[in-house]
Amino acid sequence: AQTVTQSQPEMSVQEAETVTLSCTYDTSESDYYLFWYKQPPSRQMILVIRQEAYKQQNATENRFSVNFQKAAKSFSLKISDSQLGDAAMYFCAYRSLTNAGKSTFGDGTTLTVKP
Amino acid sequence: GAGVSQSPSNKVTEKGKDVELRCDPISGHTALYWYRQSLGQGLEFLIYFQGNSAPDKSGLPSDRFSAERTGGSVSTLTIQRTQQEDSAVYLCASSPSAVGYEQYFGPGTRLTVT
Numbered sequence: 001a002q003t004v005t006q007s008q009p010e011m012s013v014q015e016a017e018t019v020t021l022s023c024t025y026d027t028s029e030s031d032y033y034l035f036w037y038k039q040p041p042s043r044q045m046i047l048v049i050r051q052e053a054y055k056q057q058n059a060t061e062n063r064f065s066v067n068f069q070k071a072a073k074s075f076s077l078k079i080s081d082s083q084l085g086d087a088a089m090y091f092c093a094y095r096s097l098t099n100a101g102k103s104t105f106g107d108g109t110t111l112t113v114k115p
Numbered sequence: 116g117a118g119v120s121q122s123p124s125n126k127v128t129e130k131g132k133d134v135e136l137r138c139d140p141i142s143g144h145t146a147l148y149w150y151r152q153s154l155g156q157g158l159e160f161l162i163y164f165q166g167n168s169a170p171d172k173s174g175l176p177s178d179r180f181s182a183e184r185t186g187g188s189v190s191t192l193t194i195q196r197t198q199q200e201d202s203a204v205y206l207c208a209s210s211p212s213a214v215g216y217e218q219y220f221g222p223g224t225r226l227t228v229t
Contacts, residue, residue, distance in 0.1 A: 033217075035217055037220075042222065043204060043206075043222050043223045043225075044220065044221075044222050044223075045206065045208070045220035046220075047217045047219075050217055091157060091158065093158075102148065102160040102163055102171060102174070103148075103158075103160070103218060104160070105150075105157040105158040106157055107156060107157040108155075108156070108157050
């Protein structure tokens with residue numbers, strides 16, 4: 001069974017600065033998908049970025065980028081030029097291609113952005 | 116287009132009562148998922164539908180929980196004889212298919228069992 005670990009329950013960043021959220025996972029599969037979701041207080045889960053494991057290039061989406069280290073099973077999220085609207089809970093998620101019915105989520109990291 | 120919708124947004128019920136939670140997925144999405152999120156926690160998988168069938172029910176915590184999906188669209192999660200530990204946010208998500216696509220989430224139903 002896959003597991004996803006987010007070792008930082010809470011993180012804080014100053015507005016306009018950069019912050020990195022950590023995620024590690026455990027799997028015996030060679031191909032899979034990884035995602036970062038954002039959940040603001042409204043509860044609405046929003047996809048931030050996705051990474052296919054077969055791609056070596058790290059995904060980038062505007063101010064959001066990932067550092068995907070497949071051998072180390074690490075998938076960190078970097079938020080550049082942090083904005084007040086980035087404040088939310090962030091979840092890392094693993095999605096298998098063989099057991100595609102479900103995603104395994106980490107416990108989340110609460111990000112606070114200070115003005 | 117319209118996103119995933121869930122109703123009710125909030126539900127308060129007495130211990131021992133049955134509740135039904137509804138999910139309307141994005142039109143055309145064949146895959147549908149239910150998750151449970153306890154306060155400040157991550158998401159716990161409950162059940163997955165592909166069309167009207169449920170290939171994976173492994174996450175349902177007890178036989179008090181059941182779910183169905185009709186017409187490949189709307190899904191209902193039913194909790195019988197609710198217990199206080201059932202209090203949580205229940206999230207529904209849909210996906211164009213089970214493989215490779217991200218899941219689009221609804222706003223959730225906050226269930227409080229008193």
